[in-house]
Amino acid sequence: GDPNAAGVAQSSDKMLSVQKNNENRWNVLTAIFCTQVLMVIGYCAALACFPDYWWTCTLCFGIPFSYIAIQNIYIDHDVMHGATFPVYEWQRFLTHPFADFFSLPWEEFVLEHNRHHASTVDLLIQGEFGWDPEEFHYALQQWAGPWGSNWYKYLLTVPFIPVIHFFGLNDTGSLFALEWWMHFPDEGAGGKCNKEFWSKWIPRRIKHNAFVLSLWACVWLLGTYPLGRPLSEGWRFMFTVSVFARIGYSAAWMFITNFTHSLPWNEFLAQDPGRTWPVLHNVMAMVLGGKHRWNEMLFHDVHHAFPNAVGTLSQRGRFHGWEKVHDAAAEVLHRGLWKPNGDEETQMQKTQKKRSLMMKQGK
Numbered sequence: 001g002d003p004n005a006a007g008v009a010q011s012s013d014k015m016l017s018v019q020k021n022n023e024n025r026w027n028v029l030t031a032i033f034c035t036q037v038l039m040v041i042g043y044c045a046a047l048a049c050f051p052d053y054w055w056t057c058t059l060c061f062g063i064p065f066s067y068i069a070i071q072n073i074y075i076d077h078d079v080m081h082g083a084t085f086p087v088y089e090w091q092r093f094l095t096h097p098f099a100d101f102f103s104l105p106w107e108e109f110v111l112e113h114n115r116h117h118a119s120t121v122d123l124l125i126q127g128e129f130g131w132d133p134e135e136f137h138y139a140l141q142q143w144a145g146p147w148g149s150n151w152y153k154y155l156l157t158v159p160f161i162p163v164i165h166f167f168g169l170n171d172t173g174s175l176f177a178l179e180w181w182m183h184f185p186d187e188g189a190g191g192k193c194n195k196e197f198w199s200k201w202i203p204r205r206i207k208h209n210a211f212v213l214s215l216w217a218c219v220w221l222l223g224t225y226p227l228g229r230p231l232s233e234g235w236r237f238m239f240t241v242s243v244f245a246r247i248g249y250s251a252a253w254m255f256i257t258n259f260t261h262s263l264p265w266n267e268f269l270a271q272d273p274g275r276t277w278p279v280l281h282n283v284m285a286m287v288l289g290g291k292h293r294w295n296e297m298l299f300h301d302v303h304h305a306f307p308n309a310v311g312t313l314s315q316r317g318r319f320h321g322w323e324k325v326h327d328a329a330a331e332v333l334h335r336g337l338w339k340p341n342g343d344e345e346t347q348m349q350k351t352q353k354k355r356s357l358m359m360k361q362g363k
Contacts, residue, residue: 022083025315026091029079032072033094039065040241044222047237051227062244069248071289072096073172074296077256078315080110081307093211098245099172101216104180105208108201109171112180117307123261123300124348133180134257136169137161141262161258165250170257172249181205216242255288260300263347269298270351292317292325299329301348305337 043061050057076095086092092106104112112133119132126138140161144153168174185194185201194201216238223229223237259265271277285294295313296303302310310316317325 022085023087025075025079025083026087029072029075030091030094032068032075033097035068036065036072036098039068040219040222043241044226044237048226048228058240062240062247065241065244066248066251067289069098069245070252070287072098073249073252073256074289074293074314076109076172077113077296078312080113081311082315084110093208096172096249097212097215098241099249100168100174100177100212100246101242102174102177102209102212103168103172104177105204107204108180108184111184113171117304120261121304122346122348123266123304124263125346126261131183133176133183134171134261136179137164137257138261140164141258146263162250162254165253166246168246170250170253172253255297256300260297266301266348266351290314290317291322295322295326295329298326299333301337302329302332 039061043057043065046057046061047054073096079095086106095106095109096103103109115130116132116134119130120126120128120134122128124142126132127135132138140157141154143157144150164170164175165173169176169179185197188194219241220234220238221231223234224231227237229236281294282291284297285291288294288297293314295317299313303313313325313329
């Protein structure tokens with residue numbers, strides 16, 4: 001369990017004692033992968049039948065494909081916080097193969113996310129307890145200090161955030177995998193190679209990425225003879241599929257990584273957007289796949305304070321409805337996430353206190 005949850009009395013609230021259904025969660029993840037495969041095959045068939053309607057076929061495929069990529073990441077996040085081990089061994093290969101041409105295997109995906117939680121407890125103090133694999137993102141968006149007086153400085157770096165996501169500097173991308181592999185596994189005693197590097201980690205990486213490359217090879221082949229093209233032109237079809245996949249995965253990670261950990265976003269939340277910005281609240285919930293997913297954006301601080309005891313708010317919303325989870329998370333904020341220890345309150349604590357007061361007044 002979480003050290004932050006130690007000593008807390010057992011709650012009788014059913015929302016805090018959800019019966020985990022590992023098979024259901026992994027079935028959803030498997031269904032997403034199968035849907036992605038069928039969509040790619042359907043896109044190929046559409047281009048073969050209607051070669052003169054490339055834009056129509058591509059947009060009808062691409063927009064839903066990007067959308068399901070967003071759902072893929074949120075389900076991945078739900079699974080790693082509640083059902084880490086797949087029901088069947090082969091399911092570990094299906095978690096994010098469309099995200100990039102090579103990436104972290106599932107086990108290391110979970111490990112790096114755990115490292116993120118262990119090192120960054122306060123959303124606005126990244127790497128407080130050690131190296132956070134996602135620190136580079138935070139540096140781009142917060143290097144200039146408070147937003148109000150330094151907004152123009154952010155114009156120099158913030159535009160690069162979607163670019164680096166698109167090219168794979170996120171948890172399921174290739175650039176991020178390279179960054180992680182340069183840090184993990186930790187070296188052995190005396191600077192020697194980790195004793196499990198060749199026996200455990202390298203085989204896992206090879207197996208995972210062999211599957212990923214095989215999948216993309218199949219996508220390449222779909223873009224050749226079925227469309228009347230030579231083998232050398234398969235990249236055209238594969239490139240289009242990859243672009244829309246990257247758009248979706250990048251969007252999901254920007255919400256989870258950048259928005260939730262940014263000072264402007266948390267200051268904005270302190271104004272209670274659910275009450276004063278209802279249109280934004282509803283539109284963004286639709287973009288992410290429902291209000292239970294939007295709760296993950298609104299209460300990411302609660303998730304980081306108790307990543308195991310609370311898990312993901314989107315997953316709890318599936319069982320209990322988004323509104324009950326929303327109200328419970330608001331109550332947690334009102335009570336406070338941290339025990340006072342005499343230190344000066346952090347920026348995050350100040351915004352949380354302001355936000356909880358406004359939410360209470362709005363009821």
